[in-house]
Amino acid sequence: MRFHYQSHYHQPLKGEAIAGLFLLLFPVLLPCLFTPFTYASPSTFSEWNVIKPRHLSLLRSALEGKSSNGEQSDLWTPLADQGWRPCLESVNTPSLPQNSEGYLQVFLDGGLNQQRMGICDAVAVAKILNATLVIPYLEVNPVWQDSSSFMDIYDVDRLINVLKDDVSIVKELPDEFSWSTREYYATAIRATRIKRAPVHASANWYLENVLPVLQSEIQQLRCKVNFKALVFVPHIRALGDAIVHRLRYPPGETEALSSDYLRVTTDQNDKQRPQKFVVLHLRFDKDMAAHSACDFGGGKAEKLALAKYRQTIWGGRVLNSQFTDEELRSQGRCPLTPEEIGLLLAALGFDNSTRLYLASHKVYGGEARISTLRELFPLMENKKSLASSEERARIKGKASLLAAVDYYVGMHSDIFVSASPGNMHNALVGHRTFENMKTIRPNMALLGQLFLNKNITWLEFRQAVAEGHQNRQGQLKLRKPKQSIYTYPAPDCMCRA
Numbered sequence: 386m387r388f389h390y391q392s393h394y395h396q397p398l399k400g401e402a403i404a405g406l407f408l409l410l411f412p413v414l415l416p417c418l419f420t421p422f423t424y425a426s427p428s429t430f431s432e433w434n435v436i437k438p439r440h441l442s443l444l445r446s447a448l449e450g451k452s453s454n455g456e457q458s459d460l461w462t463p464l465a466d467q468g469w470r471p472c473l474e475s476v477n478t479p480s481l482p483q484n485s486e487g488y489l490q491v492f493l494d495g496g497l498n499q500q501r502m503g504i505c506d507a508v509a510v511a512k513i514l515n516a517t518l519v520i521p522y523l524e525v526n527p528v529w530q531d532s533s534s535f536m537d538i539y540d541v542d543r544l545i546n547v548l549k550d551d552v553s554i555v556k557e558l559p560d561e562f563s564w565s566t567r568e569y570y571a572t573a574i575r576a577t578r579i580k581r582a583p584v585h586a587s588a589n590w591y592l593e594n595v596l597p598v599l600q601s602e603i604q605q606l607r608c609k610v611n612f613k614a615l616v617f618v619p620h621i622r623a624l625g626d627a628i629v630h631r632l633r634y635p636p637g638e639t640e641a642l643s644s645d646y647l648r649v650t651t652d653q654n655d656k657q658r659p660q661k662f663v664v665l666h667l668r669f670d671k672d673m674a675a676h677s678a679c680d681f682g683g684g685k686a687e688k689l690a691l692a693k694y695r696q697t698i699w700g701g702r703v704l705n706s707q708f709t710d711e712e713l714r715s716q717g718r719c720p721l722t723p724e725e726i727g728l729l730l731a732a733l734g735f736d737n738s739t740r741l742y743l744a745s746h747k748v749y750g751g752e753a754r755i756s757t758l759r760e761l762f763p764l765m766e767n768k769k770s771l772a773s774s775e776e777r778a779r780i781k782g783k784a785s786l787l788a789a790v791d792y793y794v795g796m797h798s799d800i801f802v803s804a805s806p807g808n809m810h811n812a813l814v815g816h817r818t819f820e821n822m823k824t825i826r827p828n829m830a831l832l833g834q835l836f837l838n839k840n841i842t843w844l845e846f847r848q849a850v851a852e853g854h855q856n857r858q859g860q861l862k863l864r865k866p867k868q869s870i871y872t873y874p875a876p877d878c879m880c881r882a
Contacts, residue, residue, distance in 0.1 A: 432671065432683075432690070435753045438724055439682045440836060446843030447731040447761060460734050461661050461799060464823050467861045471819055472880030473609045482515055485553050489516040492567055494524040497538070497788040498808040502871055504535075505610040506586070508552050509603040517553040520544075522567060523785070531784040538789055540616045547614040551606055604870055608878030611871055612819050617789050620779055625793030628771045632740055632794075633659040662740035663730070664798040666791070666813070667758075668805045669720055671749045672698070678705035679719035681749075714837050717829030720805040723748065723758040725836060729827060730802070731761055732850035741765040742798065744791035744809075746784060800825060815872040818861055819879065826857040 438444050491507040493500045504521055511518035520541060525532050535541065536556075545554045558565060617625075634657050674681060675694040681687065695703050705713055713719050721729065730739070741762045748754055759765050768777060768790060780786035788809065795801050795813050802825040803810035810826075817824045831853040835846055864873035 432687075432750050433753055434683065434750075435756070436682045436750065438757055439722070440724065440728060443728050443841070443843055443846055444724065444757065444761075447728055450731070450736075450843065463799075464821050464859045466882070467821060468882050469821075469861055469875050469879045470882045471612065472878065473605065473613055481550055481553065485517040486515045487517070488519055488555075488558055488562065489514065490519045490558070490565060491521040492524055493521050494526065496526065496808060497785045497792065498812040500785075501611065501615060501812065502869075504615065505607040505871070508548065508554075508610045508614075509607050511552045511554075512603060512606055517555055519558055520554065520556050524567075526784065531782075531786075533783050533785045536618070537783075538617060538621070538785055540618055543616050544610075544614045548610065551609065604877040607870060608874060612816065612874070612878060617793055621786060621789050621793060624772060624776060624780070625790050625797070627776065628742070628768065628790070628794050629797045631771045632662040632742055632766065632798075635660065635740070660740055661799040662742055663735065663800045663802060664742045664744055664791075664795040665726065665730075666795065666801070666803040666807075666809050667723060667726065667743055667745040667748060667755075668803060668807045668810065669722060669745070669749050669754070670747050673720050673805070674749045676703055676705070677713065677719050678703055678708070678710075679713050680710040681722060711837060714833035715830070717831070717833045719829075719833055721827060721829075721832065723755045723804075725832065726802075726804040726827070727758040727761040728846070729832060729850060732847045733825070733854065735762070737761065737763055739764065742771075742794055743767045744795060746787065796820075796822075799823065802827070805829070811869065811872040815869070815874050817859065819874045821859070821861075823859040825854065825859075828853045828857060 489507070489511045491503065493503040493507075495503070500521075500523055507518060507521055510516075520535050523533065523535055523538075541556060548554060616622075671694070675691040675698070678691075678695070683690075692701075692706075695701055695706065705718060708718075710719070730741075735741075739762055741764060743755075743765055744767075768787070774781075780790060792809070792813065795809075796816060800823050801813055801817055803813070804827070806829070814824050814826065831849065835841060835849055841849075861875055862873060863875050864870060864877060870877045
C-alpha cells in the first residue's frame with residue numbers, strides 16, 4: 386500500500402472555474418507500515434499463546450539486580466545546552482501577495498505522522514505557487530478504518546493564524562468550486578493531472594515540473610508548520626494533560642480515576658513531588674513481525690503462520706525472507722520484542738520503580754507478549770489504565786486520535802524511547818530534538834548481536850549496552866542530504882545559539 390498525496394490547483398479565469406493543476410504525490414513506503422493488522426487467513430498457531438522468555442538468564446539477572454542512585458540520577462538528567470535553538474522566523478521572508486493564484490486542495494492518506502508530513506509539504510507547495518490552501522482532506526485509512534477529519538485532530542484556527550503571514554489558508558472552497566471533489570478526480574483521468582512527485586519534494590522539483598517561481602527555499606516554512614502551527618485540538622490536549630498529570634502525580638491505590646480530566650489540580654497533588662516518567666513506543670505489531678521474517682520464539686508453528694500471513698498480504702514478496710534469522714538480527718533488521726526492549730531499559734539503569742507509559746496501537750501477541758516487560762516494569766501504564774472510559778469516549782476506535790494522544794504524552798515525557806524505527810519514532814525524535822529533550826534511540830545492530838550471544842552475562846550485556854548508547858540519547862545530529870527535516874531539524878529549523 387502506498388501513501389498518496391494529491392493536490393489540484395484552481396485558477397478562476399474570466400468568471401469561469403478552470404482547474405489549473407492536479408498534483409499526485411506517491412512516495413513508495415514500506416508496505417509493512419500501512420497494511421492491516423488482522424486480515425491474515427486463520428492458522429493453527431495462535432499469536433496469543435504465552436511465549437517463554439528467549440533470554441531467560443538476562444531476564445533473571447535484570448529482575449534480581451538494582452540500579453544505583455548514581456545511575457538513576459544520570460538517566461533522568463536533562464540534556465545540556467547543545468548550542469542550538471529553534472529558529473523558525475526568516476528575516477527575509479517576502480510579504481504575502483494580496484492576490485492568490487487560485488486554490489490548492491490536498492487529499493492525504495496514511496497514518497497520523499505520514500499525514501502530518503503531507504500537511505507540511507502542502508503548505509510549502511501553496512507558498513511556492515502563491516495558492517490559497519484549503520484545509521487538507523484526510524482519507525479514510527483502509528488499515529485503521531479511521532474517518533477522523535483534519536478538524537477532529539488539529540486546531541485549525543491556530544494553523545491559519547500562525548501561518549497568516551506565510552500562506553493563505555481557508556477551511557473550505559468557495560461555492561463556485563463545489564464540483565471539485567475527491568470523487569471528481571477519482572472517477573476519471575482529468576486533463577489537469579500532472580506526473581507524480583516524490584515525498585518531501587524539493588523546491589527545485591516544483592520549479593521544474595509545476596510552476597516557475599522565484600522563491601526556492603521552502604524548508605523553513607515546513608519547519609514552522611510542523612513545530613509551531615500544527616497543534617492538536619483542545620480535547621486531545623486536555624486528555625493528554627490529564628494522563629501526564631496522573632503519571633507525575635500517581636493517585637493512591639484506592640483512588641478511582643476522575644471522569645473529569647479538565648478539573649483543576651487538587652491541593653493534595655500540588656503538594657506532591659512530581660515523578661519522572663518514560664514513554665515507550667512499542668512498535669511490535671503483527672505486520673511488522675511478519676514482514677521482518679525474524680524468529681520470535683513461537684517455534685515452527687509461528688514461523689509457518691507468519692509465512693502464510695506474508696503470502697496473504699504481500700504475495701510472499703518480502704526481501705527479508707531470503708535471509709536467516711541470525712543474519713537479520715546481526716544487521717539490526719529485527720524489531721525488538723517487549724522482552725528485549727525491557728532488557729535494554731533495565732541495562733541502561735531503569736528499574737522496577739520507573740514509571741513507564743506504553744504508547745502503542747496493537748501489540749502482536751497481546752498481553753502474553755507484554756507480560757515480561759510488565760514484570761520488569763510493574764508501574765507500566767497506558768491510556769486505558771490512566772483514563773476512564775468516559776474520558777476516552779471521543780477517541781475510542783479512532784487510530785489517528787489515539788496516536789495523537791500518545792504523541793502529545795510523548796512530547797511531555799522526561800524520556801522517549803521507541804522499540805524500533807518507524808514514523809512515530811522519526812516524528813518524535815525530530816520534535817524532541819527541536820526542543821532539546823532526551824530521546825533514546827536503540828542501537829538495533831548492536832542489540833541484535835548481543836541477543837544472539839546466548840552465553841553473554843548480565844554484566845557484559847549492561848556494559849555493552851551502556852557503551853553502545855552513550856551518544857544515542859538525544860545528542861543533536863545535523864541533517865545529511867536526503868534525510869528528512871522532520872527527523873533531523875538542524876540546521877534547517879534551528880540556529881546556532
